[in-house]
Amino acid sequence: MRKVKVYITLKEGVLDPQGKAVKNSLNTLDYANVNEVRVGKYMEVMMEDTEELEAQVEEMCEKLLANPVIEDYSYQIEEVIA
Amino acid sequence: MKFAVVVFPGSNCDRDMYHAIKDGLKEEVDLVWYQDADLTEYDAVLLPGGFSYGDYLRSGAIASTSNIVQQIKEAAADKKPVLGVCNGFQVLLESGLLPGAMLPNRDLKFMCHHEELRVENVETMFSSEYQKGGLIQLPIAHGEGNYYCDEAVFQQLKDNEQIVFTYTNNPNGSTGDIAGIVNESGNVLGMMPHPERAVESLLGNADGLRLFQSILMYWRNNHVIHA
Numbered sequence: 001m002r003k004v005k006v007y008i009t010l011k012e013g014v015l016d017p018q019g020k021a022v023k024n025s026l027n028t029l030d031y032a033n034v035n036e037v038r039v040g041k042y043m044e045v046m047m048e049d050t051e052e053l054e055a056q057v058e059e060m061c062e063k064l065l066a067n068p069v070i071e072d073y074s075y076q077i078e079e080v081i082a
Numbered sequence: 083m084k085f086a087v088v089v090f091p092g093s094n095c096d097r098d099m100y101h102a103i104k105d106g107l108k109e110e111v112d113l114v115w116y117q118d119a120d121l122t123e124y125d126a127v128l129l130p131g132g133f134s135y136g137d138y139l140r141s142g143a144i145a146s147t148s149n150i151v152q153q154i155k156e157a158a159a160d161k162k163p164v165l166g167v168c169n170g171f172q173v174l175l176e177s178g179l180l181p182g183a184m185l186p187n188r189d190l191k192f193m194c195h196h197e198e199l200r201v202e203n204v205e206t207m208f209s210s211e212y213q214k215g216g217l218i219q220l221p222i223a224h225g226e227g228n229y230y231c232d233e234a235v236f237q238q239l240k241d242n243e244q245i246v247f248t249y250t251n252n253p254n255g256s257t258g259d260i261a262g263i264v265n266e267s268g269n270v271l272g273m274m275p276h277p278e279r280a281v282e283s284l285l286g287n288a289d290g291l292r293l294f295q296s297i298l299m300y301w302r303n304n305h306v307i308h309a
Contacts (some may be wrong), residue, residue, distance in 0.1 A: 014230060015255070017190050064147060067140055067176065069183035070230055 001080040002049050004057050008066045008073050009040040046080070053077060083301045085111040086124035088154070090145045095131035095168065099278045103128070106281030107294045116145070121153040125301055126163040129154070129170025131223070131276060141184055141226045142172030151177045163207055163297050164270040168224055171262075171272035180265055180272045181239070182231035188255030192225040196287070197275060198250040199261050203243050206264055207300035208271045211292040218289040220275035222253065227274040229256035229263075242266055247273055 010016050016038050023037040043065060050056065057075055066073040087099045096113055103111035114121070121127055135144035145151075151173075158164045158179055166174040174180045187193060196219045201212040212218065231239070236258055239245050247262035254274075262273030277290030 014185065015188070017186055017188055017255075021190060064139070064143065067143070067183050069175075069181075069232075070185060 001082070002047050002053060003078045003080050004045040004047055004053075005076045005078065006043040006045060006057070006061065006065055006073060007040060007075065008043070008061075008071050010038055011070055011072050014070050083109045083125045083298055083305075084123070085109060085126045085128055086114045086119065086121055087111060087128045087130055088116055088119060088121075088150060089113050089130070090116050090132070090134035090148070090173075092134045092136055093130050093132035093169070095276065095278065098276070099128050099130045099167070102278035102281045102290070102294060106278075106291050107298060109298060116148055116150045119150055119153065121150070121157050124157075124162075125305075126165070126297055127154055127157045129164070129166035129173055130278070131168030131170060134169055134173065137226075140172075140176065142169060142174075142176040145169075145173045146176035146178075155179065158265070158270050161267065161269050163300065165208065165293075165297070166270075166272045167276055167278060168227075168274055171274055172226065174270060174272040179270050180263060181235045182229055182257075182263070184226045185228040185230050185255070186226050187224070187228050187253070192223075193227070193253055194221070194223040196220065197222050197253055197261070199247045199275060200250055201246070202248055203246045203264075205243070206246055206268050206271070206296075208264070208293055208296050209246050210299055211296040217250065218292075219280070219287055220277055220290055221279045221287075222275050224254070224274055227256065228254045229260045229274070231257055239263055244268075246271060247275065 019037040019039045026034040061073040085103045087096050089096045201216045204214045244263050248259040249261050252259045264271045277293040280287040280290035
């Protein structure tokens with residue numbers, strides 16, 4: 001079994017109004033040195049291991065987990081010890 | 083002419099769409115559940131607004147993986163009119179039938195009011211009953227209607243005259259004030275404003291009816307045999 005940690009982030013250049021609102025709130029809380037916040041998504045996918053696991057994960061990201069028009073993705077694969 | 087309104091779990095403008103066709107346009111229409119639909123018997127496919135699958139992951143993303151999307155793609159390939167409104171537009175984007183993607187509204191607010199639109203292209207099967215450059219009013223109701231595409235796609239949309247409706251007072255931050263676009267072959271329209279909510283003058287606004295009348299005119303011109 002593998003745990004796949006998937007990180008989805010908005011592409012550079014795509015406006016993130018939510019991140020901007022969070023950034024403004026942090027500034028309001030006196031964290032004056034916060035310049036930018038980008039909000040993304042984190043997913044944990046538990047999968048049976050296969051030889052093509054990486055290719056499969058990338059395909060899943062392209063097809064569904066991320067929208068390649070606006071989002072980038074990265075992932076880490078960890079072994080799960082039962 | 084026979085229309086199908088595809089109902090997903092979480093669709094909530096399906097009845098409005100049904101009413102617009104049945105009582106506004108006065109044509110045949112069925113509500114079809116996404117799992118057991120056979121779209122081959124219909125002349126046009128309508129994807130209504132709402133929150134399919136609770137907008138999980140991204141608006142329209144889960145619906146775009148359902149089996150019916152293959153049928154919608156076939157209908158589109160057969161040059162049948164395919165209209166996606168609001169969440170229907172989001173499903174068309176997520177399934178790759180239209181280019182681009184939706185982002186949350188610029189001001190992060192769910193917006194529900196009338197917006198003024200300019201009809202940019204009247205040479206489509208969805209807009210022939212409007213006047214070029216004409217201004218119309220349609221209701222909007224969305225939290226993620228901020229249309230995004232990169233510059234290359236935007237240029238392509240302009241060059242191919244795929245932009246059908248624009249906002250005169252961009253409410254959500256959409257690229258190029260885009261409110262509605264067609265695909266390259268012109269038979270798939272996605273738009274955030276709701277024409278199906280504006281089909282009766284008695285209720286204050288019938289600007290949306292002309293969109294459905296355009297589809298009907300197109301269909302009649304192609305199917306009625308002239309004696």
